[in-house]
Amino acid sequence: MxxxxxxxxxxxxxxxxxxxxxxxxxxxxxxxxxxxxLVVATxxxxxxxxxxxxxxxxxxxxxxxxxxSLIHSADFASRIYQQILPALRGGAIxxxxxxxxxxFARDAVRGVDREWLRELYSFAVQPxxxxxxxxxxxxxxxxxxxxxSQLKYYEAGLDLGLASDPEVSFARFQGLIRQEYExxxxxxxxxxxxxxQTLIRQQxxxxxxxxxxxxxxxxxxxxxxxxxxxxxxxxxxxLEPASRVTL
Amino acid sequence: MTEMxxxxxxxxxxxxxxxxxxxxxxxxxxxxxxxxxxxxLKEWLEDEGYAVMDTGLRRSDLAGPGIQQAKEGHILDPITxxxxxxxxxxxxxxxxxxxxxxxxxxxxxxxxxxSLLARAAVRGVxxxxxxxxxxxxxxxxxxxxxxxxxxxxxxxxxxxxxxxxWESGQDFLRGHDMFQNFVTYQRLLLAEFRRLADRYGFAVVxxxxxxGDIFRALKEEVGQVVRGMPLDDPVTEVALEPDLAIGAxxxxxxxxxxxxxxxxxHGDAVDGQASERSALGGSxxxx
Numbered sequence: 095m096x097x098x099x100x101x102x103x104x105x106x107x108x109x110x111x112x113x114x115x116x117x118x119x120x121x122x123x124x125x126x127x128x129x130x131x132l133v134v135a136t137x138x139x140x141x142x143x144x145x146x147x148x149x150x151x152x153x154x155x156x157x158x159x160x161x162x163s164l165i166h167s168a169d170f171a172s173r174i175y176q177q178i179l180p181a182l183r184g185g186a187i188x189x190x191x192x193x194x195x196x197x198f199a200r201d202a203v204r205g206v207d208r209e210w211l212r213e214l215y216s217f218a219v220q221p222x223x224x225x226x227x228x229x230x231x232x233x234x235x236x237x238x239x240x241x242x243s244q245l246k247y248y249e250a251g252l253d254l255g256l257a258s259d260p261e262v263s264f265a266r267f268q269g270l271i272r273q274e275y276e277x278x279x280x281x282x283x284x285x286x287x288x289x290x291q292t293l294i295r296q297q298x299x300x301x302x303x304x305x306x307x308x309x310x311x312x313x314x315x316x317x318x319x320x321x322x323x324x325x326x327x328x329x330x331x332x333l334e335p336a337s338r339v340t341l
Numbered sequence: 342m343t344e345m346x347x348x349x350x351x352x353x354x355x356x357x358x359x360x361x362x363x364x365x366x367x368x369x370x371x372x373x374x375x376x377x378x379x380x381x382l383k384e385w386l387e388d389e390g391y392a393v394m395d396t397g398l399r400r401s402d403l404a405g406p407g408i409q410q411a412k413e414g415h416i417l418d419p420i421t422x423x424x425x426x427x428x429x430x431x432x433x434x435x436x437x438x439x440x441x442x443x444x445x446x447x448x449x450x451x452x453x454x455x456s457l458l459a460r461a462a463v464r465g466v467x468x469x470x471x472x473x474x475x476x477x478x479x480x481x482x483x484x485x486x487x488x489x490x491x492x493x494x495x496x497x498x499x500x501x502x503x504x505x506x507w508e509s510g511q512d513f514l515r516g517h518d519m520f521q522n523f524v525t526y527q528r529l530l531l532a533e534f535r536r537l538a539d540r541y542g543f544a545v546v547x548x549x550x551x552x553g554d555i556f557r558a559l560k561e562e563v564g565q566v567v568r569g570m571p572l573d574d575p576v577t578e579v580a581l582e583p584d585l586a587i588g589a590x591x592x593x594x595x596x597x598x599x600x601x602x603x604x605x606x607h608g609d610a611v612d613g614q615a616s617e618r619s620a621l622g623g624s625x626x627x628x
Binding site for chain 2: 143154160164168171174206
């Protein structure tokens, strides 16, 4: 991974499904915005142009371990060059829900060579902070059961042939991914967060860890439009809701 | 036999035993006569009694349509575009080339990873990185390079499709002089191809001469590779081992027509997308 000196900061979260990482990242996002920082959020597997191909592959079950790995790396590359790097250059805080470690864990479980994966993703930017939300497998499965309707083919890891029942396969798949994460925490020095703690306590700890990294980050000037509106006694009826708040 | 050797690590789920077919790659810059000669070779091999399948860049079911769209919009950075092409190549290796080799076919690849390495090198993408990524690629039985220079290339381009945006390097060269950009770009590209020819030991065929001379030289090269392949009716062989051959195609929307021993094995276009064509006994179809 490239360790670049950029004005922005990159904070990422990792963990198995049901670890609560997205919830924590979302809470961090809201807090950072309320503090006046410019925040850009990015999610795994979301680049518009690549996503269509991934969707096509999933729908028709064309994906095998290698094509699954390659298409996700294309998605990640697209987000690095179009979203993440420009935002970091511009001094923003970038929040990434899953990063290269997701590929390292999942693809290794699918039998892809670990060394090759690290080389494949060597264009990635070294995150400022990488959080791993550690949750016991049973706890994660219970959380997922409550919230999700039906497990999808690749999500359940059915392509691995671990079990024919989606729920059983999913549990085994997540268990194997969790083992991979354990190795990654060591190798990359991910910050281990106890995801069995209360939401509030986890978030408080996360903010404490993040805070020292915010010292030289520029804040967005807020309230200028609001000031202009009130001094001219206007409501701003024709303004986009976003510009009323942020500009 | 095609030995199951890869440039890097063997990808998961791929067998280790050699396969009965042959993989022949034809590399060259655009307008060097590549597709013409692939067509001629295919017809010649079929007339000789071989079962032939051809495959080319962007023809995978998985990534072909996506790359086409991305190219039209000119919206991808070189790393993403290369990973897209890598996905396309792997999908074709796994779902076209390997099944073809298993069934004892001569697979002709109209470009492989080498064109992609050359293009990427010209655009400043790390060669070491891209070569590592392409570690999943099966080592072909032979790579034949149609060697041409810019002087011979220009009239051919003008006689055919004209100067194209990508083949003139318009995506990264400055200015609007397409002719100058074409010359600059192709000089850089051809230098990369020659470097790759040395590095990977391509069989080099001089592509400046007449089509007849080039084809004779190609037949010589290809003849050496296919020599010794059994010329029994490959369809009979295929039909005897449905799991190994037809099964691999059938699950992919392909099937045997007529159930006739000499019937062609056609690639049905799925969803209007071009897919590979394979044919026996001259029932070849081109898109």
